[in-house]
Amino acid sequence: MSAFVTLANSFYASYSVQRQLLIDNTLEENRVYATKLAASTEQFLKSMQKQLAYSGVIAASHFDDPKILQAETARLKYQTDSFNSVVITNAKGKILATSPDSLQLMGQTLNTPGALEALKQRRPMISKPYISLAKNLVIIISTPIINAQGEYLGYIGGTIYLRQKSILNELLGEHYYRDGSYIAVLDNERRILYHPDANRIGEVVKPRPLTDAVKRNANGSLMVTNLAGQAMLAGFAVVPSSGWEIVTQRPTDSTLKPLEGLMYKVLRHLTPLALVTLLAVWLFSRLIARPLWLLARSANEMDKPDVSTNIREIPSWYFESTQLKRALLIGISLLQKKIGKLKFETQTDPMTGLFNRRGLAMTLETVVQLRQQFAAITLDIDHFKSINDSYGHDTGDQVIRSLAEQIRHNARESDILCRVGGEEFLVLLPGAQLAEAEMIAERLRKNVENLVLPGIRPITISLGVAYWNQQQGKPEESLKRADEALYQAKKEGRNRVVVSQKH
Template identity: 55%
Template sequence: MRIPPPLRPNLRRLVLSVVVLTALIMLATAFHASYRVQRHMLMDNALESNHAYAAKLAESVEGFLDAAQQQLAHSAEVLGEGFDDESVLLKESERLWLQTDSFNAVGITDAQGVIRATAPRQLHLAGQVSQSTGGQQALEARRPLISAPYLSPAGNLIVFLSHPVFTRKGKYLGYVGGAIRLKHKNILNSLLGKHYYRDGSYIYVVDQTRRLLYHPDPARLGTMVGANAIIDNVLEGGSGSGSVRNSQGIDMLAGYAPVPLAGWGIVAQRPLESTLAPLDSLMMNVLGRTAPIALLTLLAFWALAYFIARPLSLLARQARQMDASPAAARIQRIRSWYFEAAELKRAMLIGIALLQQKLGAAHLDAQTDPLTGLQNRRGLARALDGLTALQRPFSILALDIDHFKRVNDTHGHDIGDVVLQKLAGLLRSESRPSDILCRNGGEEFIVLLPDTREDAAAGIAERLRRKVETADMPHGDTITISLGVSHWPGGAAAIEEVLKRADQALYRAKKMGRNQVVRASETTL
């Protein structure tokens, strides 16, 4: 009874499967790459837009502050000639307050800190000594000044701009100043409030103390901002953009720019989620445009796979009927339109031969130390398995180069490698063809001596020790070796114990002064 062959996929299905899988992987890769590119572009555009917007607002605020200082400077020049005239003081303070909407209040204070005039007059502060932080700073500085935000006695959060008043002879008379009340309608609201707050985006302004001077949420005005790399950068005078997580834990794309005149920082930011919201529909559009092309490509690949696989499929079918008499004729009629199909048998035989050769070489390389050409630990283990399987007694020489670290430290590792190669050559020259030479690692070597008793192995070890001691070495000095000898008698004795005894004998040789041979049967370690 003929046993049917096991079911296996044919070449056509395999080729088609590989092609389809490759096409799907390429499509997925392209789709993913497109997604990453589009995502990167959206984020870059948002970051650049926010940076440009923050820079524009910073320029506007800087321009306002500069203009406000110029107004105060002009008033200071006017007041320098009429500081003792109350009508001049009242007129100039009202002009400053009414002419522009730069300030919520204007005041003129003399050099003793007494308020001489205010606008609006309803403040009723004339004649009082100024107690405000901004006023005290202005008296002390005697230069144009923009104060840090502070709470006024009335509980208002204020930024105070001031300019000193001097006579033409340089005598200090006092200062003229304007207050911006941050929690009321003010010029910052006018400059910054034109921002269209779409998709959760917003702007805010901080001063050098990290206090919020402007924020779309009025309740947060005057509060302190916590750790934030963006704010750290902008308060150091930096301008740029970056990703940050805000105090609510929302990932934001922020642009920032400084206001150098006041030491403030302006940040414009937009939620990452809002920025990437259009990406889904964009990628669906890409997928819709790509799918038809991908389907046509798959159909073309299917046809190509069919024509490629057909000659091999027919050859495989005839190979199952090689015992039939017309098989040769039928094979001759198969149209092998490409070289691989026509040369299949020969190519397979050559391929198998080459594969076996390479596997043999790889197997040999896996058991050989590349520096010395001796067998490595894997080769040692294989040799031990072979000897024990045959119950063939053998002796073990465990040897180590004395003070090898000194060679490496003095002459370098390159010379050390040459010394190791020289020692490997000496081992070969003093060994029998049946001996097994191994490098156990570093400067340690193992020699297996089949069918050799321990006393004979000790003689071989001594001869080898003398040979090495008198050999010329590449670094110009001589080297010595210490050796430990043990014997495996066969039977049930553990190989690990015999190897351990050889190591103990080697250790004993090192401890006794090096450059000698110690037999395991002689040591009490």
């Protein structure tokens, strides 16, 4: 997972860096392009103002000659094709010459905002957009006509149509992108002078982050959202002489479109290496984790007898797993010793060290599972209560321990010795026949009878013997028969062995 997350983060980081790089480059390209367009537009406006200034000098010298004035307007109109129309007026705004003639404006007095502004300012100027007498949305670039005596005679002006074909369209209309990018030109009052959508020309744009940024800086770039809600990357610059704002915009989606193909190539080259890396990481992780997993599984099986052997076989090829394995083996050894001790204590009689009833049950179950025949001897001390009453319980306990020693001494190594009550004992003899069990019981009886205990009168025991094999029902029944034989020995006078003949 760590390797996968690292690879995914690397891929995402690469994507983010490339994305931001494309955006930054596009913003800078748009800023540079807008600045170049602003410089070209500035140069164009100055060139037109120079043409008008030169024509103004000619008009001042021949202001009373209509033919020369008309010829000069025609020259300005058709020689450079910079203007859609050219007009010369007197100081009161009356048209003295105009080109083209199709406008039929000769003799009329201009009262349009651009004309009135030119007559009032009496200096070279570029007007705000207005509706001309021919009902066209235009701007007028004008220069005053002043004679040699410094007298103001009128002005000469060239108009540029904003919604029709003009030099402004040719200058700004050819944009080097064909992906939804476009250029817009606004005057210093946010009125659109040029836009790919001709219907928006003349519209006053509401204050927006982009227009506010243009007001604050001569040029720059900005990420914006247009009126259609589309994310755009904009660059802007200002034309110094006119205050026009040139804005170049490109859709963010178009800018980032190449990134999809680029990241696909990165992913295509990265995937094989990533798969190999992840496989290697998985293999090494498995190699590292396997000893720990096997040790953890063994930790859940610590009660099994062969768990130590299984742990020793676990490969531990690095320091940490070796130390864990060593600690686990030590812990299991201590635990098994503790369990063995507890098991021994729960299955044995603390006074005599012989099996108790629980130990008897477990050993009897083992004998039965092995399908092994056995003989059973039950015995108890004759008149044991009188011993306790006469000599006290401590002496009675000493008698019981002495009897236990005699039982051990007379039993075989494979026999199972149990203390099942206060003075009651049981001996299981696996594999023994009835006659052999009777002989052992008789020998034990005689040894106890001859036993000398300091300060205590001689003691005797009574014994019952029974036999069991698989054809004789449940093994508990043979124990019951041995008890019955013991009771019979008691009835017959004690200190004797009685063999059960029942099957």
